Amino acid sequence: MRSLSSITWLVVWLLCTAAWSAGAAELTDSDRAYAASLGKVSFCVDPDWEPFEIISPAGQHQGIAADLLRLVTGRAGLSLELVPTTDWDESIATSKAGQCTLLSFLNQTPKRDEWLLFTDPLFTDSNVFITREEHPFIIDPAILSGESIALPSGTSMEERIRRDYPNLRVIITDSEKSAIDMVSTRQASMTLRSLIVAAYTIRKEGLFNLKIAGQMPNYSNNLRIGVLRDQPRLRDILNKAIATITPTERGQIINQHVAIQVQTGIDYALTIKIALGLIAVLAIVAYWGWRMRKLSQELDRLSQTDNLTNLPNRTRLNLQFPIELARARRLGQGLSLIMIDVDHFKRINDEFGHLVGDKVLIAMSDLVRRSVRAIDLPARWGGEELVVLCPDSHLDQALILAERIRQAVRDHDFDTGRRQTVSIGVATLGPSDDIDQLLNRADQALYIGKSSGRDRVCSEADLTGT
Structure with a gap:
């Protein structure tokens, strides 16, 4: 040897x-x-x-x-x-x-x-994330939500992870091998280990369901x-x-x-034949792996997209909401929510039928999509209600966007023979807010708009009359 x-x-x-x-x-x-x-x-x-x-x-x-x-x-x-x-x-x-x-x-x-x-x-040795094969690549661990990390007891990485990434749930194990085994058996989302240890352990233990999913920035050993x-x-x-x-x-x-x-003494002719055969097998496996990944991505997209309007649905919004909230807290940025309700939508369904009502919702969704910024997330909340999640936006900026949406709807011809309008409620993230509180204040502001004449934008400031 x-x-x-x-x-x-x-x-x-x-x-x-x-x-x-x-x-x-x-x-x-x-x-x-x-x-x-x-x-x-x-x-x-x-x-x-x-x-x-x-x-x-x-x-x-x-x-x-x-x-x-x-x-x-x-x-x-x-x-x-x-x-x-x-x-x-x-x-x-x-x-x-x-x-x-x-x-x-x-x-x-x-x-x-x-x-x-x-x-x-x-x-000196880099620290890398080890995850299961299906886990996405980790670019910024700070935006991960609901994930756990297994770490051996007493390591310096435990101190730093608890301090810098409180969004990760730390699971303490009694050894390096136990930490990696917990990832392999889905008891933990990831572990953070040295590059040398990761490569050695994965090869030695044959844990080929694991991968190196990213490097921890500025966390070298x-x-x-x-x-x-x-x-x-x-x-x-x-x-x-x-x-x-x-x-x-x-x-x-x-x-x-x-x-x-x-081993020395290689039969090179046999090795070449085996290598070519392996390449062919790997090519087939890679192709079907690619096809399955594309299918999985499409299924994920469909599960998070509203069938009628093609906007993100409530499931997608619920996934993105905690990520944006954590980012706003970490970076000290604003986060606002716009809630939109189609005025007299029941009258449209009653007079023209549900097919026309659907066309109005589709056109309305397109107007909202064209009005928002690239970083905003418009979504169908349910029925005739739409919402827009606005990262890096304080109340005054969100009010400008809401007014732009209201005016775009008011100016559009929906082929119903009458002007169509929306009422809009706007709220922005407070220091102690959670997701439900922000949604509730936007909904209350929307109610004020509906009850005071419709076709208007109201904000949480209107709740107190300030």
């Missing part, structure tokens, strides 16, 4: 390797004497973080972190003594108690700064050595050793643990 890592893992190596300085300072005689005076330096690790690090059944520290740590401490002239723990939480607790001087491979966070000093990054706060000189000595590690050395260590292995 031999490793074919030169191409396959070159990209991973280039993405994950931290920068190094060729002009790194060498250890002084005083540094070496101090390192020797420390004797055995105790350290704790994550015993279940493959391929970065594990504690083997024989009690040995193994993995990418183990090899890098040995390289660094060897150059620093340090001798290490492993403090065995059963999980990462125990390692953190042992470090806090001062029973291990070093933590081998972790991100720096404000909470950890309370008892640790940190070296320069020993290794800058993995460092944590040193107890009363050991600043030890941290400085480790930094000097870290600065001597080259990208080539890091790449060699990665490939020892995650390189793809193949």
Whole structure:
């Protein structure tokens, strides 16, 4: 067996390797004497973080972190003594108690700064979302709604996700593998793991129903050595050793643990035949996969579109409403709602029949669609009622749009022999509003318009007479 890592893992190596300085300072005689005076330096690790690090059944520290740590401490002239723990939480607790001087491979966070000093990054690796194959690509996790994320206990990512993305429900697991298994078995929507761990685990466990669905912006793992706060000189000595590690050395260590292995002595003629056969099968599978995705997208569109007016329906509005509300809260923008009711619509049905009534609704919907902005969402609320959801709009802007719609309807010839009008209610999002409160105020404003003569725009300001 031999490793074919030169191409396959070159990209991973280039993405994950931290920068190094060729002009790194060498250890002084005083540094070496101090390192020797420390004797055995105790350290704790994550015993279940493959391929970065594990504690083997024989009690040995193994993995990418183990090899890098040995390289660094060897150059620093340090001798290490492993403090065995059963999980990462125990390692953190042992470090806090001062029973291990070093933590081998972790991100720096404000909470950890309370008892640790940190070296320069020993290794840098991107964090990526892992989801099931059918999950959409994740561009902005802040706009996700009703989704959960599984994370191993005690990680720095847990702190940051809870702080930056409160819209995601965090599920804590006891290991990396458990977090990924929860996604695979639909117990969680996603997990956030390092690129190296994601690729390694998916390949090793054969979890081909999973995919990497996006990268978390500005959430790289800058993995460092944590040193107890009363050991600043030890941290400085480790930094000097870290600065001597080259990208080539890091790449060699990665490939020892995650390189793809193949057998030598290949029958190339047979390989080509098999490859061509696989390409044909994959082409057929890809084509039918594309057809099924297109069909699924069309079914989704139809389920969220009103059959008569071809506007988005109430289902589509209910899906978009919480997304826009969350965006308005996060960005400090306005969010307004326009509610439209066709005046005397029952009279149209009674005098001309329902077919004419349907034509009036279709024409009305087209007028509304042509009047709104590209970012607005017009929808059929039910019966003769339409609504327009207006992101990034305060009350005065929504009133201008509502008046434009009212005038467009008033000026249009509906072929009924009479002028057709609408009454409109407008409300805008308040500091403590939820969706129902915003809808209720728009509906009340609409009622005022209907009861005070119709063919007019009323706003929530009219509810109080201000």
